[in-house]
Amino acid sequence: MTHHTYPQWSTESAHAILEPLKSTPGPVLVALQALQKEYGYVDPEAVAIVAQVFNVSRADVHGVLTFYHDLRTTPAPAKIIKICVAEACQSVGSRNLVAGMQKALGVNIDESHADVEIQSAYCFGNCALGPAAMVDGTLIGRATVEKLMP
Amino acid sequence: MITIFIPNDSAAVSIGANEVTSLVVTEASKRGIEIEIIRNGTRGALWLETLVEVQTPEGRIAYGPVFAEDVASLFESDFLHGGSHRLALGKTDEIPWLKNQDRVTYARVGIIDPLSLSDYEKHGGLSGLKNALGKTGAEIIQEVTESGLRGRGGAGFPAGIKWRTVLQTQAVQKYICCNADEGDSGTFADRILMEADPFTLIEGMVIAGVAVGATQGFIYLRSEYPSAINQMNRAIEIARANGILGTSILGTSHSFDLEVREGAGSYVCGEETAMLESIEGKRGVIRSKPPLPAIEGLFGKPTVINNVLTLASIPAILHHGAAAYAARGVGRSLGTQIFQLAGNIKRGGIVELAFGVTLDLLINEYGAGTLSGRPIRAVQIGGPLGAYFDSKKFSTSMDYESLVQAGGMLGHGGIVLFDESVNLASQAKFAMEFCAIESCGKCTPCRVGSTRGAETIEKIISGVDVPANTRLLLDLCDVMTDGSLCAMGGLTPLPVKSALTNFPEDFQGKA
Numbered sequence: 001m002t003h004h005t006y007p008q009w010s011t012e013s014a015h016a017i018l019e020p021l022k023s024t025p026g027p028v029l030v031a032l033q034a035l036q037k038e039y040g041y042v043d044p045e046a047v048a049i050v051a052q053v054f055n056v057s058r059a060d061v062h063g064v065l066t067f068y069h070d071l072r073t074t075p076a077p078a079k080i081i082k083i084c085v086a087e088a089c090q091s092v093g094s095r096n097l098v099a100g101m102q103k104a105l106g107v108n109i110d111e112s113h114a115d116v117e118i119q120s121a122y123c124f125g126n127c128a129l130g131p132a133a134m135v136d137g138t139l140i141g142r143a144t145v146e147k148l149m150p
Numbered sequence: 151m152i153t154i155f156i157p158n159d160s161a162a163v164s165i166g167a168n169e170v171t172s173l174v175v176t177e178a179s180k181r182g183i184e185i186e187i188i189r190n191g192t193r194g195a196l197w198l199e200t201l202v203e204v205q206t207p208e209g210r211i212a213y214g215p216v217f218a219e220d221v222a223s224l225f226e227s228d229f230l231h232g233g234s235h236r237l238a239l240g241k242t243d244e245i246p247w248l249k250n251q252d253r254v255t256y257a258r259v260g261i262i263d264p265l266s267l268s269d270y271e272k273h274g275g276l277s278g279l280k281n282a283l284g285k286t287g288a289e290i291i292q293e294v295t296e297s298g299l300r301g302r303g304g305a306g307f308p309a310g311i312k313w314r315t316v317l318q319t320q321a322v323q324k325y326i327c328c329n330a331d332e333g334d335s336g337t338f339a340d341r342i343l344m345e346a347d348p349f350t351l352i353e354g355m356v357i358a359g360v361a362v363g364a365t366q367g368f369i370y371l372r373s374e375y376p377s378a379i380n381q382m383n384r385a386i387e388i389a390r391a392n393g394i395l396g397t398s399i400l401g402t403s404h405s406f407d408l409e410v411r412e413g414a415g416s417y418v419c420g421e422e423t424a425m426l427e428s429i430e431g432k433r434g435v436i437r438s439k440p441p442l443p444a445i446e447g448l449f450g451k452p453t454v455i456n457n458v459l460t461l462a463s464i465p466a467i468l469h470h471g472a473a474a475y476a477a478r479g480v481g482r483s484l485g486t487q488i489f490q491l492a493g494n495i496k497r498g499g500i501v502e503l504a505f506g507v508t509l510d511l512l513i514n515e516y517g518a519g520t521l522s523g524r525p526i527r528a529v530q531i532g533g534p535l536g537a538y539f540d541s542k543k544f545s546t547s548m549d550y551e552s553l554v555q556a557g558g559m560l561g562h563g564g565i566v567l568f569d570e571s572v573n574l575a576s577q578a579k580f581a582m583e584f585c586a587i588e589s590c591g592k593c594t595p596c597r598v599g600s601t602r603g604a605e606t607i608e609k610i611i612s613g614v615d616v617p618a619n620t621r622l623l624l625d626l627c628d629v630m631t632d633g634s635l636c637a638m639g640g641l642t643p644l645p646v647k648s649a650l651t652n653f654p655e656d657f658q659g660k661a
């Protein structure tokens with residue numbers, strides 16, 4: 001089981017990530033993505049910092065943060081299993097796969113948890129070898145409960 | 151030294167290509183055989199992955215689908231010299247599934263080493279750009295217009311006309327934006343091209359830049375494609391180091407540079423104006439048109455927005471000429487389409503053919519029916535906003551106009567098969583739910599209507615006042631069609647109504 005451990009959020013280290021992005025045109029989304037890559041989530045404290053560094057309103061930053069499905073404001077769990085629930089994967093049993101994984105792990109899809117989360121995803125471009133899933137960034141084709149279990 | 155090709159494509163890797171590769175390395179060294187492994191892209195026959203190819207004096211010999219447990223026996227069968235084996239497929243180029251295709255945009259995909267510029271040039275790469283550099287912008291655009299190339303992202307707008315508008319709009323800065331958001335379920339042709347032949351997309355974008363006078367490009371690439379993001383970034387660096395990007399393209403006075411912007415899990419950001427908002431770092435809310443992005447696009451500047459496949463078709467058009475491209479296809483659908491066979495299908499993957507082939511040829515001859523072996527009940531074409539067809543529509547000609555006439559749309563060319571276990575009322579409900587999740591929120595019919603739509607279909611499924619709720623559903627669909635700013639809300643009724651029309655038996659309430 002591969003665990004991704006992220007460094008602890010801190011305003012000082014966040015500044016170091018944001019400074020180099022000052023020359024990026026339209027930096028807010030890129031900045032939030034960079035923070036999430038580093039810490040596994042975007043700490044709510046980051047809103048004010050991003051607003052200040054790039055000279056935009058907090059409301060704008062908050063708006064971007066809440067719009068995109070990828071961005072999260074709670075710390076990332078040790079493991080994230082994303083299951084494609086779009087049509088092509090439905091046709092080869094992704095609904096059953098989700099049910100099986102929920103049962104096997106005892107967690108519901110799209111709920112946040114500290115250890116493991118199951119998240120719905122909409123297409124990994126692996127639609128000829130579905131059901132598709134991504135476990136901590138690794139794409140898995142013809143996914144089954146056995147293949148996805150830690 | 152024997153050369154072996156093992157795809158590095160995400161789909162191939164997802165079912166074991168990396169394990170196969172390391173076993174091949176181990177087995178070869180155990181036997182003291184010197185090999186060189188090239189991690190090519192996929193040939194597109196995903197049902198044969200992992201497709202292992204061996205270079206022999208007669209050509210490349212293929213074995214597939216190879217799984218880890220097959221590797222030792224391949225060595226025992228002397229596959230390194232084309233030995234016979236249960237998985238032997240003969241010469242790759244002679245496999246009918248591949249041989250009968252008409253690979254134009256995908257000419258190099260799966261054949262070359264994706265990041266080798268010399269391989270790229272040996273297989274015709276850069277010829278289109280070199281031809282383009284000898285022409286004026288207007289001449290390049292004339293060529294693109296005459297080729298008949300239309301947008302492959304969904305709307306099918308003629309590429310040349312869009313480019314001309316950008317050329318004719320005066321501005322100090324113009325942009326080329328490549329839409330690599332590929333959000334439609336059942337589609338993966340953008341991804342495969344970017345992983346297997348990234349320089350083709352770069353070349354297409356440079357040509358677009360030279361044609362309209364743009365010096366900066368962006369590729370908006372979905373976060374669900376980490377390997378494609380990585381591959382494009384590496385290819386951009388190589389292109390920059392070799393004068394294909396930068397301030398003096400192939401030694402001329404033209405300059406063009408390129409940056410990848412990663413998506414953030416929003417389907418609606420595939421709509422072009424939402425994509426521009428997203429590249430600008432904002433919420434992916436749709437812009438009203440006018441102004442057209444070609445006049446006021448990214449950061450308010452004239453912008454060409456094209457799909458990956460549209461831009462990746464440009465080098466071939468400039469290389470072989472507009473006439474060769476336009477000689478393919480039917481009616482106003484010229485050239486080739488990269489069809490993607492997906493879902494419950496035996497032989498899924500990429501089929502590039504001239505427009506005008508039948509749906510039946512694709513799903514039954516190429517696709518060989520369902521993976522489950524049960525009869526095909528429904529086919530969804532064109533992603534989540536596309537129609538569900540029943541078998542009466544399998545004779546439809548696959549081109550923009552015929553599909554619309556048949557009550558559907560081509561979209562990005564994804565074809566998803568369902569066997570008889572599918573329930574079309576559930577699929578219709580999913581279409582509404584997906585719209586509710588992905589709506590940008592600007593229009594009430596899309597934002598609220600989709601949630602109401604899902605609830606109404608749920609009532610129909612549970613048998614609550616079916617006739618009244620069916621009428622309500624149809625009314626809702628009309629309101630969404632008429633009152634939505636973009637195709638997210640405007641076309642969600644297409645899968646819903648086609649399911650209802652073509653599969654009424656699934657909307658009768660509880661059996």
Ligand SMILES: Cc1cc2nc3c(=O)[nH]c(=O)nc-3n(C[C@H](O)[C@H](O)[C@H](O)COP(=O)(O)O)c2cc1C
Nearest residue numbers: 301302303329331332333420421422456457460637
């Ligand atoms: C909801 C929605 C999602 C879309 N997603 C994509 C996409 O993922 N990729 C794409 O190329 N076009 C997508 N489009 C179409 C684009 O708006 C636009 O027409 C296209 O990028 C233009 O390029 P083309 O002319 O080369 O097709 C989408 C449209 C809508 C309404």
Ligand code: SF4
Nearest residue numbers: 590592593596636639
């Ligand atoms: S139809 Fe939906 S996605 Fe499109 S602009 Fe309106 S609310 Fe946004």
Ligand code: FES
Nearest residue numbers: 084089124126127
């Ligand atoms: S629909 Fe599941 S990977 Fe594309």
